[in-house]
Structure formats: structure tokens, C-alpha cells
Amino acid sequence: MASLALKDVHKSYGDTLVLDRVSLEVAARELIAFLGPSGSGKSTLLRIIAGLETADGGEVWLEGRRIDALPPGDRGVAMVFQHYALYPHMTVRENMAFGLRNAGVPKPEIDARIAQAAHVLEIEAQLEKKPGQMSGGQRQRVAIGRAIVKQPKLFLLDEPLSNLDAALRTRTRVELAQLRQRVDAALIMVTHDQAEAMTLADRMVVLNERRIQQVGTPMDIYARPANAFVARFVGSPAMTLAPATVMPGNDRFARVRLAGGAEVMTRVPRNGLVDGAPVSLGLRPEHVSLAPAEAATLQAEVILVERLGDRTFVYACLADGLEMIAQDIGSSAVRVGDRVGLRIDGDAAHLFEADGTGRHADAAT
Numbered sequence: 001m002a003s004l005a006l007k008d009v010h011k012s013y014g015d016t017l018v019l020d021r022v023s024l025e026v027a028a029r030e031l032i033a034f035l036g037p038s039g040s041g042k043s044t045l046l047r048i049i050a051g052l053e054t055a056d057g058g059e060v061w062l063e064g065r066r067i068d069a070l071p072p073g074d075r076g077v078a079m080v081f082q083h084y085a086l087y088p089h090m091t092v093r094e095n096m097a098f099g100l101r102n103a104g105v106p107k108p109e110i111d112a113r114i115a116q117a118a119h120v121l122e123i124e125a126q127l128e129k130k131p132g133q134m135s136g137g138q139r140q141r142v143a144i145g146r147a148i149v150k151q152p153k154l155f156l157l158d159e160p161l162s163n164l165d166a167a168l169r170t171r172t173r174v175e176l177a178q179l180r181q182r183v184d185a186a187l188i189m190v191t192h193d194q195a196e197a198m199t200l201a202d203r204m205v206v207l208n209e210r211r212i213q214q215v216g217t218p219m220d221i222y223a224r225p226a227n228a229f230v231a232r233f234v235g236s237p238a239m240t241l242a243p244a245t246v247m248p249g250n251d252r253f254a255r256v257r258l259a260g261g262a263e264v265m266t267r268v269p270r271n272g273l274v275d276g277a278p279v280s281l282g283l284r285p286e287h288v289s290l291a292p293a294e295a296a297t298l299q300a301e302v303i304l305v306e307r308l309g310d311r312t313f314v315y316a317c318l319a320d321g322l323e324m325i326a327q328d329i330g331s332s333a334v335r336v337g338d339r340v341g342l343r344i345d346g347d348a349a350h351l352f353e354a355d356g357t358g359r360h361a362d363a364a365t
């Protein structure tokens with residue numbers, strides 16, 4: 001049985017539809033990341049599940065119980081906010097006990113739950129401190145602890161790491177990954193940060209334009225994005241989308257011609273594609289490499305070089321103005337203004353419909 005099920009959830013604010021028939025099933029103990037651009041409805045969906053917002057239609061089920069008409073406190077859901085909203089005048093222990101005391105949980109039970117959560121989060125030594133005496137990372141753990149003591153069936157985390165600096169964020173991400181092994185509940189987190197989603201989530205839900213665009217494991221979404229939006233949104237730097245046309249032929253796989261004339265042999269089955277049909281060729285940087293200008297079919301001028309230490313991203317502009325990103329070795333010697341050749345790994349190229357709405361399945365799918 002799914003832990004959480006959303007069925008045809010929709011929501012408008014005034015005349016603006018923000019969620020359009022969203023359906024999703026989350027398995028027990030699964031960690032799901034909602035990923036999408038600003039305004040795509042991630043927080044609204046989370047708030048509907050938590051009961052802080054009412055949907056206009058649709059159903060929310062948790063462990064076989066319909067919860068969308070229940071008040072937030074009765075849903076079996078605990079939410080951790082981006083601004084963790086700890087009570088500054090209370091100690092960590094009091095912060096964690098507050099909700100339980102209000103819910104009438106007996107004191108020995110509260111003490112036991114706090115001790116257990118503090119152990120899981122390794123904040124036993126901080127229990128008598130006030131939030132002002134703690135670092136951002138410690139405060140975030142207390143906020144998570146406050147959710148853990150409620151023993152929810154589902155945790156909802158809204159941008160849980162976004163207030164932390166880069167180093168602490170990476171560390172807390174690892175801690176969150178470890179924590180989830182120790183809690184017996186499903187977990188949904190909202191994030192802007194795809195590295196966070198890719199590293200933590202069992203499955204990612206990519207939202208855009210009011211709808212779920214794709215649900216899948218991080219690697220599945222990276223390797224087989226369902227449409228041009230997902231292709232460009234997931235992965236950094238973004239995938240290049242090059243306008244191309246399908247060339248006539250009886251090959252098993254489709255050969256396409258880029259606007260500038262170069263041809264690329266893909267691994268996308270030829271059948272189902274119409275001769276001359278416009279398509280969009282998707283290329284990740286790791287599938288475009290540098291080659292001596294005279295030996296390659298594509299010539300380009302380097303416009304930007306991004307050195308990351310272990311590898312270098314080379315942004316290059318083709319004669320027809322198309323920009324492509326190639327990946328080179330860490331010690332790459334290329335410089336802005338250089339003329340370079342580009343070699344495309346057609347086996348790894350993606351083909352999307354020209355309007356970006358769909359993907360032509362490749363041989364691996």
C-alpha cells in the first residue's frame with residue numbers, strides 16, 4: 001500500500017490555476033524530492049498535504065486513510081519549515097516538548113521521545129540550550145527533532161537546508177541521508193537545489209507549469225528526461241537543445257542534421273520518425289568533446305571557460321549562433337576566443353519533439 005496518495009489534486013488562487021490534477025503515490029519510507037522552478041507549486045502542494053492549505057478538489061490519502069478534510073494536527077504529518085521558527089525563549093527540550101504537551105502526551109512519554117530524537121540527531125548535549133546559543137545547523141536539527149517527536153507517518157520538509165551556508169549544507173545533507181535510515185516514515189522535501197534532490201531522493205518529482213512533468217529516480221530522470229523542460233532543468237550546466245531535422249534513410253537509428261549542416265547518428269529508433277521532421281537534439285556537456293578544429297565536423301569559437309578543478313566546461317558558439325557546452329579535462333588549456341572542433345557522441349544524444357513536449361524513446365528504453 002502506498003504511504004501517501006494524491007489523486008487529482010487541484011488548486012487555484014483567484015483565477016490563477018497553480019496545481020492542475022496532480023496525482024502521485026509515495027511508498028512507505030520513501031524519500032521524495034519536489035523539484036521545480038520558483039512558482040511551480042511545490043510549496044502549495046506540500047501545504048495541501050500538511051493541511052495548511054485547502055485544495056479545490058482531489059483527494060489526499062495517508063496509509064489508507066483519507067486526510068484532506070482533517071485538521072493539520074490530526075493527519076499524522078509533521079512539517080519542517082525553511083525558517084525553522086523555534087521559540088527563542090525556550091530551551092531545545094522545551095521547544096521539542098511544546099507540541100506534545102499541547103496534544104496531552106504524558107510527561108514520561110514526552111521525555112522518552114525527546115531522549116530518543118536527541119540521540120538520533122546527536123543533540124543530547126544541546127537540550128538545555130536556547131536556540132540563540134546554537135549554530136544554524138544545530139537549530140535545523142532541533143527543528144527536525146521537533147518533527148520526529150511527533151512520530152509522524154510522513155515528514156514534510158520545505159527547503160530544509162536553504163538557510164545553511166555551503167559547507168554546512170553539504171554536511172547536513174549527509175546527516176539527513178543518515179537520519180532517514182533511522183526514522184520509520186516517508187519523507188517529502190521541497191528543494192530548488194538539484195544536487196540536494198539528486199543525492200537524497202529515492203525519486204524526484206519535477207514540477208513545472210502547474211503539473212508534474214516527470215517522476216522517477218534521479219538517474220532515470222537525468223538519463224531519460226521526459227521532455228525538453230526536464231532535460232534542461234535537471235543537470236548542470238543545462239543540456240544543449242539544438243534544432244535539427246530527421247534525415248531520410250532506412251537505417252535502424254535516426255540520423256539528424258543540425259541547422260548548420262552537421263549530421264549526427266543517434267541511437268533513437270528510426271521508425272516512427274518522419275523524413276524531414278523537425279526535432280530537438282539534446283546533448284549533455286559530457287557527450288560533447290573537444291577535437292582539433294580541422295578534424296571535427298563542428299567548428300566553434302570558445303566564449304566561456306568554466307574550470308571546476310576535476311573538469312572544465314567549455315561554452316562554444318557555432319557559426320549559426322548555436323551555443324554548445326563541451327566537457328574537457330581539468331587541466332584543459334582552452335581559452336576564450338580559441339577556435340575549436342566539437343565532437344558529438346550521438347549514441348548518448350536525446351531527441352525531443354521540436355516543441356519540446358515529448359521525448360523520442362532511445363534504444364535503451
Ligand SMILES: Nc1ncnc2c1ncn2[C@@H]1O[C@H](COP(=O)(O)OP(=O)(O)OP(=O)(O)O)[C@@H](O)[C@H]1O
Pocket residue numbers: 013018036037038039040041042043044045192
Ligand atoms: N496565498 C497565495 N495567494 C495567492 N497566490 C499564491 C499564494 N501562495 C502561492 N501563490 C502562487 O501560487 C504559485 C505557486 O506558488 P508556490 O509557493 O507553491 O511555488 P513554489 O514552487 O513553492 O515556489 P518557490 O520555489 O518560489 O517557493 C505561485 O504563482 C504563487 O505566486
